[in-house]
Amino acid sequence: MGNFSPILKQIKGGRKPDGMCLVVGSCAHGFKENSSSDVIYSSSSVTKVADANVQLFWEAFPAGSGPLDRTTYMFTYTEPQSTSPSLEDLLEEYWKLMPKYQGVSLDELEILRVVYGIFPTYRNSPLQAAFDRVLQFGDASGIQSPVSFGGFGSLTRHLGRLSNGIYEAIDGDLLDSDSLSKLNPYMPNLSASWLFQRAMSAKQKLDVSPSFTNELLHVNFSCMQRLGDPVLRPFLQDVIQFGPLAKTLGLVMLNKPQIIPSIFRQRTYVDTMADTLPYPNSLKKMFQRKG
Ligand SMILES: Cc1cc2nc3c(=O)[nH]c(=O)nc-3n(C[C@H](O)[C@H](O)[C@H](O)COP(=O)(O)OP(=O)(O)OC[C@H]3O[C@@H](n4cnc5c(N)ncnc54)[C@H](O)[C@@H]3O)c2cc1C
Structure with missing residues (x-):
């Protein structure tokens, strides 16, 4: 259900989710350029929507209903709190930003369907x-x-x-x-995905630069691309594996060591890394901080 x-x-007994992903989007007719897809796209640093800091991401792909039909989503990861933007706030932002993202005017489009969703995660x-x-x-x-x-x-x-x-x-x-x-056992790949969600979620009190998430994603994806298909493909297919993840994190440390202080400044990210990475406890302790 x-x-x-x-x-x-x-x-759950009324327990609040630990994270949320809010998604808004549409499927519309009238996209003349409709031959490419974005799995994940970011065009801005942390920005404000209805007084909340959000890092917006986009996804776009041709729809099956016709050659000019295209689905576009805007989504953001947030902590569940009363200051989080509503889906209505996000939809308002979506109508403003989507035409710029896709290089179209809303007047050229016929909206076929509006989609939205709230995904709670624990x-x-x-x-x-x-x-x-x-x-x-x-x-x-x-x-x-x-x-x-x-x-x-x-x-x-x-x-x-x-x-x-x-x-x-x-x-x-x-x-x-x-x-x-026993049919739903601990899955280390889910824990590792948590780490990514935390890193992509804007904090309400920013302790790093507003462009930190984009920089981190850029260096991660560049490293995965350099490591080739065996690393990039499973990640894009939603399968996070220990070997490729370890190689990527290692290469990030070697290629962009200057990002490491920002990672450690972002407390929740480091704490999540300590709690959730599928590594032995001795290694996790290296990440844990006091206070
Ligand atoms: C905008 C959006 C885009 C998505 N894109 C993708 C994608 O690209 N790829 C992908 O893999 N997944 C995607 N998903 C997620 C995917 O839709 C869900 O993971 C999937 O539908 C889960 O199936 P389910 O059967 O577990 O739950 P659901 O599809 O949520 O089905 C649960 C059903 O139970 C019914 N129900 C709830 N309570 C009761 C009750 N008390 N009595 C009777 N019925 C009840 C609900 O009405 C619903 O019909 C997307 C979701 C959204 C919202």
């Missing part, structure tokens, strides 16, 4: 089964990446594993919550 399932609400994911005979599946299980929110893709990637597991659980009458929890 998705992110807002009543069973999920019972398990650091403690995936969610373990809490009740006998009840297993969360899809978005409700918290198995999707907190960066891409490609929940459908992640659902299909896990489908084979889960179908076999559910078959075995029913066959062996292993339907108590402890046994079912």
